[in-house]
Amino acid sequence: MPAFNILAVAQSGRLTYEAVLLAASLRAMAPRFAGKLYLAEPQPGALWKGDPRVPNGPARDLLQELGAVFLPFESRVFGQDYPQGNKIEALAALPDEPFLFLDTDTLICGPLDQVAFDFNRPSASLRVEGTWPQPELYGPGYTGLWKTLYDRFNLDFVSSLDLTQPDEYWRRYLYFNAGWFFHASPQAFGARLLEYAQSLRDNPPDELVCQELYPWLDQITLPLVVHAFGGGRPGPELSGLDGDITCHWRTLPLLYARESDRVVQVLEQVTAPNRIKKVLREHDAFKRMIWQGKGAEVRAMFDRTALPRREWVMRNAIKRAGLWLR
Known part of the structure; x- marks a missing residue:
């Protein structure tokens, strides 16, 4: 397997501290990783109200000490109004070598x-709920909505389907969480991702008139691009992602609520x-969850062998307990 780079997006605020945890866990748990960790950093400009960069100071110094390489890029399409678009625009700034994109709220738990x-066969995370689309009673269903998008970009729709799943059930259709994805060429993949996302944002098909594109635009376009490059759902060879090797933890309260004892051990060790x-x-979230014991309080609220099926149930329970911190 060729060496590859990791790309994450770092900004001022919460993402700075998430990036520190990502970099520290990569160094501690995957010491043989041969590539570079690039932290893409949007630059100030017309699409940002302030300076989005990681400020100079202890956190930035620590990130560089941990081996992270800051990668400046210009926001020309998305910016402040859709920060999820950073992961799309940042790809053009990467060296054109195999890459793995990771959201900063990812913990490395084992050897990558x-x-x-x-x-050459891209894929992405299936740790996802059926957040999009939400078919209307008198509008097109899942098949009609997704087929419209495949047709827009001249892609074969039928070959993207999981025929083991029932018709009009959301898992039948290719849908990813954009927390991780990979490909051989960030330049080619990023250009296609930007093309599709900009097309849907600026000129959505009539069939999508009742569908919310934000904040789902990156997750709507990602399966189309993965399919366009000959990829698809991750197979068993990728089971370490969202498994024993990486954990997309989303928020610290959710990590303590639902992740394995091993993930909590790695978090506290790193x-x-x-x-x-x-x-x-x-x-504040790191301080209170890890070192002031609030994470342990959240963990005691849930049985990991019988977790609620929907994430919002956990979120609401944690909020009612006054323990929801980001």
Whole structure:
């Protein structure tokens, strides 16, 4: 397997501290990783109200000490109004080598070299709920909505379907969480992702008139691009992602609520060194969840063998307990 790079997006605020945890866990848990960790950093400009960059100071210094390489890029299409678009526009700034994109709220729990990536067959995360589309009573169903998008970009719709799933059930259709995805060429993949996303944003098909495109635009376009490059759903060779090797934890309360004992152990092990702890304690959620015991309180609220099927049930329970922190 060729060496590959990791791309994540870092900005001022919460994403800075998430990036510190990502970089620290990569260094600690995947010491044989041979590529570079690039932190794409949007630059100030007309599409940002303030300066989105990671400010100079202890967190930025620690990220560089941990081996992260800051990668500046210009926001020409999305910016402040749709920050999820950063992951789309940042791809053009990467060296044109195989890449794995990770959201900053990802914890590395094991050796990435054990994942059998085929960078010529892109894939993405299936740790996702059926958030889009939401068919209307008198409008097109899942088949009609998704087929419209495949037709828009001259893609074969039928070959994208999981025929083991029932018709009009959301899992029958190719739909990913954009928390991780990979391909051999960030330039080609990023250009196609930007083309599709901009097309749907600026000129959505009539069939989508009742569908919300935000904040789902990246997740709507991602399966189309993966399919366009000959990829699809992840196979068993990628089971370490969203498994024993990576954890897309989303928020610390959700991590403590639903993730395995191993993930919690890695989180607390990686954040224990003083140089890591000193920086992460500056963010309230990290301080209160990890070092003031609030994470343990959340963990005691849930039985990991019988978790609610829908994430919003956990979120609401945690909020009612006054323990929802981001």
